[in-house]
Amino acid sequence: MSDALVERLGKIDTCAVSDAMDRHGLKGVAYGIKPQWPGPRIAGRVITVRLVAARPGQASSRHLCTEAIMVANPGDIIVVENHARYDAAGWGGILSNGAQVRGVAGVIVDGAARDIDESRDLTFPVYARSGIPSTARGRIVEDSTNVPVTIDGVSVHPGDLVLADWSGVVFLPADRAEEVFSAVARERIFEFVAAQHRMPLSLIRLNYAVELRYGVLVDLAHKVQAGEAVDVTTGYLNCIWQGDANEFILRALAHVGSPPIVLNLTGPCALSVRELALEFGRLLGRQVEVMGKEAETALLSNSARAGALFGEPPTPLEAVLRWTAQWVVRGGRTLNRPTHFEVRTGKY
Numbered sequence: 001m002s003d004a005l006v007e008r009l010g011k012i013d014t015c016a017v018s019d020a021m022d023r024h025g026l027k028g029v030a031y032g033i034k035p036q037w038p039g040p041r042i043a044g045r046v047i048t049v050r051l052v053a054a055r056p057g058q059a060s061s062r063h064l065c066t067e068a069i070m071v072a073n074p075g076d077i078i079v080v081e082n083h084a085r086y087d088a089a090g091w092g093g094i095l096s097n098g099a100q101v102r103g104v105a106g107v108i109v110d111g112a113a114r115d116i117d118e119s120r121d122l123t124f125p126v127y128a129r130s131g132i133p134s135t136a137r138g139r140i141v142e143d144s145t146n147v148p149v150t151i152d153g154v155s156v157h158p159g160d161l162v163l164a165d166w167s168g169v170v171f172l173p174a175d176r177a178e179e180v181f182s183a184v185a186r187e188r189i190f191e192f193v194a195a196q197h198r199m200p201l202s203l204i205r206l207n208y209a210v211e212l213r214y215g216v217l218v219d220l221a222h223k224v225q226a227g228e229a230v231d232v233t234t235g236y237l238n239c240i241w242q243g244d245a246n247e248f249i250l251r252a253l254a255h256v257g258s259p260p261i262v263l264n265l266t267g268p269c270a271l272s273v274r275e276l277a278l279e280f281g282r283l284l285g286r287q288v289e290v291m292g293k294e295a296e297t298a299l300l301s302n303s304a305r306a307g308a309l310f311g312e313p314p315t316p317l318e319a320v321l322r323w324t325a326q327w328v329v330r331g332g333r334t335l336n337r338p339t340h341f342e343v344r345t346g347k348y
Contacts, residue, residue, distance in 0.1 A: 003045065005177050006075060009163050010043035012184055014170045017163055019262075020183035023205060025234075025299030025344075026176060030152035030169045032084075036113060036131050037120035041165040042106035044077040048158050051082045051090055051111075051136075052143040064142040065095050071146065074103030077162050079171075081149035082111030086130055088139035093118035100124045108162065108169055110151045127164045194258060201260035202252045207301055208266070210320065211242040212327040214335045217320065220273070221280045221328045224288055230277040234342045235294030237273060238266035238301050241320050244313035251310055264301040268312055273342075276321070283325035295344070 009017070014029075021028045047068045054060075068078045078099065082090035091107050093115030099107065106125030107113070113128035114135070146158040154171050156162075161172040172180055187203055194201040210217045216237055223230050248265055255261050274290060281288035 003075065005161060005174075005181075006044055008181055009161055009172070009177075010041070012163075012188075013041070014163050014165050014167045016184050016188070017170045017172060017180060020180045021170070021172070022301070023183050023207070023299070024176065024179055025297055026173070026180070027154055027297050028171045028173075030108075030110065030154050030171065032129055032152065033108060033110065033127050033164075033169045034129075035164070035166060036116045036126045036128050039106075039120075039123070039125040041163070042077055042125050042127075043161070043163045044075045044105040045073070046156055046158055046160045046162050046171070047072045047076050047078045047104075047145070048147060048149045048156060049078060049080045049090075049145050050143040050147055050149050051080060051140045054139055054141045058141060060141040062142070063094070064136055064140070065091065066098070067142070067145040069095065069098050069102050069104065072099070072102055072104050075105050077105050077164075078107045079149065079151060079156055079162060080107065080109040080111070081151060082109055082140065084129060084152070085111040085140065086132065088112065088134055088136050089114035089132055090136065090140065091126060091128065092136075093122075096122050096124040096126065106164065108151070108164060125164075127169060191260060194260060198258065200256035200258050202256045203260050203262045204249055204252060204265050205263065205301060206240075206245060206249075206265045207299065208237060208239045208339065208341065209242045209245045210239045210324075212323060212332055214337060214339075215239065215242075216339050216341045217276070217324045218328070218334060219338055219341065220276055221284070221324050222334075224277055224280040224286050225284050225328050227286065227289070229289040229291040230273065231292045231342045232274045232277070232290055233292040233295050234298050234344060235273050236270045236298040236300060237341060238270060238303070240265065240267045240313050241315040244315050248306060248310045248313075255309060263306045263309070264303045265306050266301045266303045267317070268303055268307055270298075270300050271317070279321055280325060283322060284329065299341075 091113040109128040
């Protein structure tokens with residue numbers, strides 16, 4: 001049965017997906033895992049395996065990873081959590097043979113694999129941290145199949161999407177795939193049209209532009225003014241004054257090209273939502289109530305490339321905070337469109 005999301009994923013590369021996930025504040029790149037022979041790009045749904053260290057004298061009741069092969073559908077990719085171990089192979093040639101017969105698209109091992117020559121001869125893609133000759137026997141055993149695993153700090157669930165190529169490995173949560181694909185598609189459409197018409201282009205990734213009527217700072221200031229609790233789960237953000245953003249966008253016209261230059265346009269620093277709320281409390285003379293705890297991830301952009309071209313935004317943050325607080329106190333008009341920057345589900 002055709003899987004439209006997998007088909008779409010297979011037509012792009014890991015760099016494009018990583019960039020799009022950055023825009024949505026998603027962590028998906030597993031660093032240090034590479035193809036163990038010059039194989040093809042692979043994309044598919046995840047079947048997970050968790051391996052653990054064998055206890056002294058412990059024998060496995062079955063060959064590790066065989067259950068994953070048995071439950072896999074054609075086109076699936078087996079992902080093995082082996083805790084980045086280099087001394088025990090989490091995959092081998094017998095498994096590659098069986099997986100290929102089953103129609104599995106490839107395997108990704110957070111650790112070592114062995115029998116790389118055999119997998120190459122089978123043309124079965126193996127992505128791992130290294131190739132070694134050491135067996136798993138007596139060193140590791142299978143703990144479970146199709147359970148949530150962690151690969152290089154990335155949470156991976158059965159049914160998630162994964163893409164692997166010569167740049168690396170990116171995992172994509174199934175419930176966020178459409179968001180990420182939409183971000184990739186927008187830029188690819190611009191690139192395609194620009195190439196067709198030989199039109200120089202600059203791709204501007206803007207977050208977050210703020211002004212007195214709209215933006216993350218207005219949202220925070222109004223919450224503090226109203227005595228509402230400020231959720232700091234999304235604990236950090238970037239922002240840039242809208243006037244500065246407009247200036248930089250116009251100046252980017254001098255740097256268009258084909259292929260296009262890509263610029264992340266925002267302020268130079270990650271700003272703490274907690275500290276911003278406390279500063280608005282000081283400016284507004286309000287007690288600040290904070291809820292939640294800062295999560296490990298947030299939507300942040302690296303604006304170093306834009307900064308090298310244009311310098312830092314000329315409008316200081318302190319001035320923007322002061323203007324925003326004064327606007328809120330005076331009852332200044334807003335666009336009445338909350339940013340929902342704190343929402344982490346992708347559903348607004």
